[in-house]
Amino acid sequence: MSDQPDTEIERLSTGIPELDKLIAGGIPRGFLVAATGEPGTGKTVFCIHFIAQGVSEGDKCIYVTTEESRESVIKQAAQFGIDLTKAVSDGKLLIIDALMGGDDPWTLRSLDVEELVNKVIEAKKALGFGRARLVVDSLSAFWLDRPAMARRYSYFVKKVLSKWDFTIVATSQYAITTSDAFGFGIEHIADGIIRFRRFVRGGVLRRFVLVEKMRQTPHSLQMHEITVVDGKGLVVLGPARERVEDVKLPKQVTNRILRAKEEKEAEI
Ligand SMILES: Nc1ncnc2c1ncn2[C@@H]1O[C@H](COP(=O)(O)OP(=O)(O)OP(=O)(O)O)[C@@H](O)[C@H]1O
Ligand SMILES: [Mg+2]
Structure with a gap:
């Protein structure tokens, strides 16, 4: 037995091999990773891959959806050849939705973090022991009306659920209309940040991913197109x-360089 701390980090595949390569193989077990970005950039699609990978590896999987209905998530996954209905009936996955009403036990009555955490723990108990994955x-959405609470709430979620062997991917919308506290609350608490971005180039929508933070990981600093x-x-x-836009100098600088060049030539 050695006194050395165990430096071998267990990493969970995201389900997207090329993305795993950007983070030294995957997300370290027990991490809370924030997937942030504008609408339509791929956050939900990323979450679906992360959960599908968990199902295939035999992890206990919980998917909390506040933006879309359970059916919508299942349909989206099916378009990628991922059968979440089977995962649910096989007892490998529980999908929890919010505000859908009815007397379904896996529906959140309110967007309250305490209710979220309790429901997730209840779901974990129902699924049984073992390594677990959680998507939120x-x-x-849980602090939409209380942006100042973002940091406290996300810390609470991380602290409580870390005891339950979860590796968590939580999405956070990047809302320009709301205060900075909105997004940043989760970003400082998170062990990792995967930022999804979009640009329109030549009239075409292009999407990108950038790993902005991943603790204990020599991750890529390069933005990748997805x-x-x-x-x-x-x-x-x-x-x-x-891109030309990235490397092009401001017009005044270009003009100054040109002028200097002309003056030099005139001297000669
Ligand atoms: N079957 C499909 N084939 C091709 N592209 C698809 C398909 N399904 C979804 N998409 C693309 O994925 C986009 C949706 O991505 P996603 O739902 O992950 O966005 P998001 O980042 O979660 O956005 P939001 O913050 O609004 O939830 C769609 O707008 C579409 O461009
Ligand atoms: Mg989404």
């Missing part, structure tokens, strides 16, 4: 190439 899409493919899901196309 979105976690920011796309969503029917029948397959999220695909990493490759490193974002240097």
Whole structure:
């Protein structure tokens, strides 16, 4: 036996091999990773891959959806060849939705963090012992009307659920209309931040992913272009190439350089 601390980190595959490569193999077990970004950038698609991978590895999986209905998530997954209905009936996955009403035991009555945590623990008990994965899409929905509480709430979620062997992916919307506290609450608490972005270039929507933070990980600092493919899901196309907009100097600088050059030539 050695006195050395165990430095071997167990990493969970995200279900997207090219993305795993950007984070040294996967998300360290027990982490809470924030997937942030604008609407339609791929956060939910990423969450679906993360959960599907968990199901295939025999993890206890819980998917909390506040943005869409259970059926919508199942339909979206099916378009990528992922059968979540089977995962649920096999007892490998529980999908919890919010505000859908009815007397279903797996529906949250309110967007309250305490209710969320209690429901997730109840779900974990129902699924049984073992390594677990949790998706909360979105976690920011729980403090929509209380943005100042973002940090406290996300810390509470992380602290309580870490005792239950969860590795968590929580999405956070990047709302320009709300205060900075909205997004940043979760980002400082999170062990990792995977930022999804979008740009329109030449009239075409292009999506990108950037790992902004991943503790204990020599992660890539390079933005990568991604796309969503029917029948397959999220695909990493490759490193974002240097764009003209990124390398172009401001006009005044260019003019000054040109003028200096002309003066020099005139001297000669
Ligand atoms: N079957 C499919 N084939 C191709 N592209 C698809 C398919 N299904 C979804 N997409 C693409 O994925 C996008 C949705 O991505 P996603 O739901 O992950 O966004 P999001 O980041 O979660 O957004 P929001 O914050 O609004 O929830 C769609 O707008 C579409 O461009
Ligand atoms: Mg979404």
